[in-house]
Amino acid sequence: MSRGSLRKLMRRKSTLAFLMTLPLLTLIAALVAYPAGFAIYLSMLDRKATKFVGFANFAFLLNRERFWMVVIQTCLYAIIAVALSAIIGMAVAHFVHNIPTKGQRKWRGMLLVPWVIPAALSMLGWRLLFEPSFGALNWGLEHFGFSRVFWLGEAGWARFCVVLVTVWFGAPFFMVMYLASLKSVPEELYEAARVDGATWWQRLRYVTLPMMRNVIGITALYSLITTFAGFTIVSMLTGGGPLGATQVLGTAAFYTGILGGNLPMGATIALFMVPILAVAAAFILRGISRRGNEA
Numbered sequence: 001m002s003r004g005s006l007r008k009l010m011r012r013k014s015t016l017a018f019l020m021t022l023p024l025l026t027l028i029a030a031l032v033a034y035p036a037g038f039a040i041y042l043s044m045l046d047r048k049a050t051k052f053v054g055f056a057n058f059a060f061l062l063n064r065e066r067f068w069m070v071v072i073q074t075c076l077y078a079i080i081a082v083a084l085s086a087i088i089g090m091a092v093a094h095f096v097h098n099i100p101t102k103g104q105r106k107w108r109g110m111l112l113v114p115w116v117i118p119a120a121l122s123m124l125g126w127r128l129l130f131e132p133s134f135g136a137l138n139w140g141l142e143h144f145g146f147s148r149v150f151w152l153g154e155a156g157w158a159r160f161c162v163v164l165v166t167v168w169f170g171a172p173f174f175m176v177m178y179l180a181s182l183k184s185v186p187e188e189l190y191e192a193a194r195v196d197g198a199t200w201w202q203r204l205r206y207v208t209l210p211m212m213r214n215v216i217g218i219t220a221l222y223s224l225i226t227t228f229a230g231f232t233i234v235s236m237l238t239g240g241g242p243l244g245a246t247q248v249l250g251t252a253a254f255y256t257g258i259l260g261g262n263l264p265m266g267a268t269i270a271l272f273m274v275p276i277l278a279v280a281a282a283f284i285l286r287g288i289s290r291r292g293n294e295a
Contacts, residue, residue: 043268057268066244067252071272074248077159078228081166086220088167089174096175097182108179115172123236126165127152130237155245158238162246166233170223181215182208221284225277249273 046053061067096107114122129136130151138148151157185208193203209216231250234240240247240255249269257266 039267039271042264043271045264047262047264049264057265061265061268061272067269069244070247070249070252071276073246074228074250075276077163077166077246077248078224081163081170081227082220082223084163084167085170085174085223086216088171090178092171092175093178093182096179108176111175112172114168115170115176119169119232120236122169123165123233126161127237130161152238153242155242158242158246162234162237165237166227166230169233170227173223174219177215177219178212181212185211217284221281224280224284228277228280229273 042049043057044052044054046056092111096104096111099107132138132148132150132153135151137151141148149157151161189207189211190203193207198206228248229250230248231254234246234248234251235254238246240251249272253266253270256269257263260266
C-alpha cells in the first residue's frame with residue numbers, strides 16, 4: 001500500500017473511529033473470550049477436573065430425560081415471558097404515546113419502576129406476596145371467599161408465578177423501546193392512512209409495525225437472551241422447585257456446578273444455551289434483514 005493510500009485511509013472517519021475504539025474492543029474481546037474458552041475447556045474434564053474426557057459430559061446430558069425436560073421448560077418459559085412482555089409493552093407504549101406531552105413524564109417514571117428496582121430486592125417483595133400463610137394475595141382471595149393458593153408449592157402455580165414476575169420485570173423495557181420507536185414514526189403516514197379510511201388495526205398493521213420492525217426484532221432478541229440465561233428470578237422465587245417444575249438451564253448449571261461441586265458438568269449445562277440462542281438470534285436477525293430488503 002502506497003503512502004498516499006495510507007493517508008487517505010487514515011483520514012476516513014470510519015477508520016479513525018475504529019482505531020479509537022480498538023483498545024476497548026480488544027478489552028471486551030479478552031473479557032469474553034477467556035471465560036468462554038475456559039468454560040469450553042472445563043466442560044471437557046471429569047467431575048474432579050483432573051482428567052480430560054472430551055465430549056463425554058455432553059453425551060451424558062443428551063441421554064438424560066430430566067435434562068431435556070429442563071431444556072423444554074427453559075424454552076417455553078423464555079418464549080412465553082418475552083411474548084407477553086412484548087405485547088404488554090406495545091399496549092402500554094401506545095397508551096403513553098397518546099397521552100398529552102405534559103403527562104407523559106409522570107407515566108413513564110411510574111411505569112419504569114419495576115425495571116429500575118434491583119431484581120433481587122423485587123423478588124423479596126414478590127415472595128412475601130406469594131407467601132401461603134400471611135401473603136397479601138391469599139389474604140385477598142380469602143377476603144372474597146376463595147380458598148388459599150400454595151403459589152410457589154404447586155407446579156402449575158409456580159410456573160405461573162415465575163412467568164408473571166418475569167413479565168412484570170421485563171415489560172417496562174419493551175415499553176421504553178417501543179415508545180421511542182413510536183415517536184419516530186412520521187405523523188404524515190397516519191394522516192394519509194386516516195384519509196384512506198384505514199381502521200386503527202390497519203394503521204397498526206400496515207404503518208406502525210413495519211416502521212418498528214427493527215426495534216421489535218432487536219428488543220425481542222435481547223430480552224430472549226437475558227430471559228433464557230436468567231437466574232435471579234427463578235432462583236429467588238422457587239429455587240427451581242417444586243420438584244424441578246420451574247428449573248431452567250441457568251439455575252440447573254448453578255446448582256450442579258456450584259452447589260453440587262461438579263463444575264465441569266455445570267459448565268456443560270451452561271454451554272447448551274449457546275446453540276439454542278444462536279439459532280434464535282439467526283432466525284430473528286434473518287427476519288429483520290429479509291423485511292429490510294423487501295422494503
